[in-house]
Amino acid sequence: MSTRWTLFTAFLLVGSSASAGPITYDVTVDTSSILSTAGSLDFNFNPGPLVSQAASLQILGFSSDGTLAGSPAFTGDVSGALPATLTFDNGTGFNDYFDGFTFGSTLSLQVSLYGPALSSPDGTSTSGSTFAFSMFSDAAGTVPALTSDTMNGFAFTADVNLDGTTTVANFSSQTSVAPETGAVPEPDGILLLGTAIAFGTIRQLGRRR
């Protein structure tokens, strides 16, 4: 890959999600260049310094031919453990999950952002929330890998904006971050759908009488 293309993709903003509501990103990382490296992964999801509306985030479907190593370190409102689902809330200022990881050739996961800040922005909050994902080629998490962001080491970040949209900044040419195309009904939507089906069924039954 040419340097020019690397630079281009490194700073490519994946873009803003225009829909004000829950959004899921499919994340795939080509880790073959650091295959077998005993490194680490970091996920954090934090509010801003002013007034942030409640928001949550889940890491779903973590899959890799690499190996999680050691015990993860939790800070703040984080629950779960990889490879199972991780759940973050922005209720405290620093919400972080850090885990050792021996890289395989690929890594994939989903990042799902949801909560009032996305589904019903209040219009009065003054800070968004931000998710950051980083990979490191050392177990201590000090040497960033697969990123052009050498200053901070982020592979990509996802901002929850005040209007409920999200904005992704991808600093890794090896990382693909794409909004999930298949819409997954949220619980509220499923309830509405079920109600409608039930209402229609009752109406049909009534006509048959």
Add this chain to the structure above:
Amino acid sequence: MSLKYWIHKLLPLAASAFVCWPACAHDSSCLSPSGLFGFPSGFSCSLGQNLHEQITLIAASTLHLPDCAVSKIGDFAGSVDFGEYTVPESAINAYLLKWHFVEGNPKPNGSYKASHHFDRGPGIPHEGAFRNGVGYLQQMLSSAQTSFASGRPSEGMTFLGMALHALQDFFSHSNFADPDPTRTLPASEQPVAIDFLFGRSTVFPKDLMLTYYDPDDPHAGDSADFARFSHEQHAKDNFSRSGYYPVIYDLALTNSELLISMALGSSQGGLCPNQPGRTITPVSSLDPNDKAGSTGIGASRFVGVGQTSYSVYYQNQPTATAPAQAVTVTDTLNTNLDLTSLTLGAISFPNQVITPPSIPLAISPFTATADLRPTTNLLVKINASLNTTTGVLTWTFQSLDPTTNQPPNDPLAGFLPPGAEGSVFFTVMPKSSVTTGTVIQNTATVTFDVNPPINTPTWSNTIDNTPPVSRVTILPTQIGSIFTVQWSGSDVGTGLGTFTIYVSDNGSSFVPWLTQTSATSSTYNGQVGHTYGFYSIAQDLVGNNESAKTLAEATTQVTQASPVPSSEISVTASGLAYSRVSQTFNGSVTIQNISSATIYGPFEIVFTGLPAGVNVVNSAGAFNGSQYLTVPSVSSLEPGQSAIVSVQFKNPSNATINFTPVIYSGSIH
């Protein structure tokens, strides 16, 4: 089949040197090649004998030079052998190769040098012998070049003849070409050899071999390993052997270069791939008569109405048969030139440089006499004058016999030998009334003695007499202490060159702030409470300056910072992403003008109420005990307009970061 090596050995002014010069030893008695040897001109003839001299004479005959010049070249091609070989007295003018191979040649104790013949002496490896030969060849060619360029053609002929001798010997005394293909230098190496031979490379061609010769034991190499490449047995110019190759060449002249085309004359094989030869930049490439002026700007050679300079070069034609006694240079000046401003510059011809006084020629003609003695027994009277009515500028150079103070009677006495050159120089200003786009052309005429006048090429310049215009962009009425000043301009003609930006502080006189800058903006550091005024003066590429100004084009006052009410400006922030690398929380702060009026900057975001232990890493400083950031490059916010600034927090205890933002407009520095 005869494949040529075009060896573009450029010998500047060589053309002018190929004339019948007085020092030629074979003046009226010298014979043409055909007259001497009975060969037709050109090298397509079948060479029954292959003398160095003979070959050279035939080649030189293609130049259509005077007979004596041709003979001179041939003489010195052969003179290498004359000095280094035992040659019968009868062979002085007709040295035959058979003497080249007689017992006792080359002279054991004579001036024979293996390098002069591309021979390999005792104990010398092939590569060393080849390098020695190339060194000699290059030295001879360079010496010839220098001699021609220095007006010493006779000397140049001697070096040229010696170089051509060595060139012939390379092909004859090496395995570059051979009747036996198995012994011939591989085709892939032949270009390598040619490149080395003519100075393009120093890579020795693999398997190149040179003939062996020991003048103290001429037959030492005839046996065993050396037999094949011994001088006597292998030299291809030994016409007594069955596979000899007469090495021949063609010569061609242009105005400033001599082209040497080498070829093996045998039809026994295409042994020489057609490779281009070396090109050497001439030390002088002037046409015999030339005109040069101010180079100006761009293809149109734009010049302003300042001083314009011209030079006229004149040279005795290469085909001349005698030195020039009198030379007249005339230059009819364009009517758009101001004749009263014309001033002469240096006047030069061989070994002479005369510098006229720097006063306008219109005031008085210039006269001088150059004494060429003792080198040349001549005086040269020089006159330069300007007819302000006709616009004709004239220089005359007249050779004078010092005894009679009259033109010399000897037709071969003159101040400018064939091939030698001179020049005149002058400066003049276009009239101030000349409009932009006017083309001023200039052509000179050079007359040698009674010969027809020769026009020089025409030199053209285009006038740019239009000054550029510029102005400083309007500034906000109030501004922070560090603010950006911008300016722009335009020009008819050559285009904008530079700007000089003037500033007035609190109504004082304007002084240059930036001088002749090509930038179109810069940051100014002001003081709170001061009012600053700016204007710009542009200069175009030919030096035309914009008219002077006295009034500011942009004025602003640096004001003390004051907080902007929250009803006029909003502040929002992104989430904070934590970096394990920098150990900082990273985000951004956005300010937006939510009022209906422009708010002028600079803008500072003051972080009041930050938790203990939390610091703004990229803070610009502290204000009233709180850290602040300056929003970069934003001098004002229009209604609805926003600006964003990155912020990094150090938060060792991972406390929740929050603060109350206060936005200031104006300078808090």
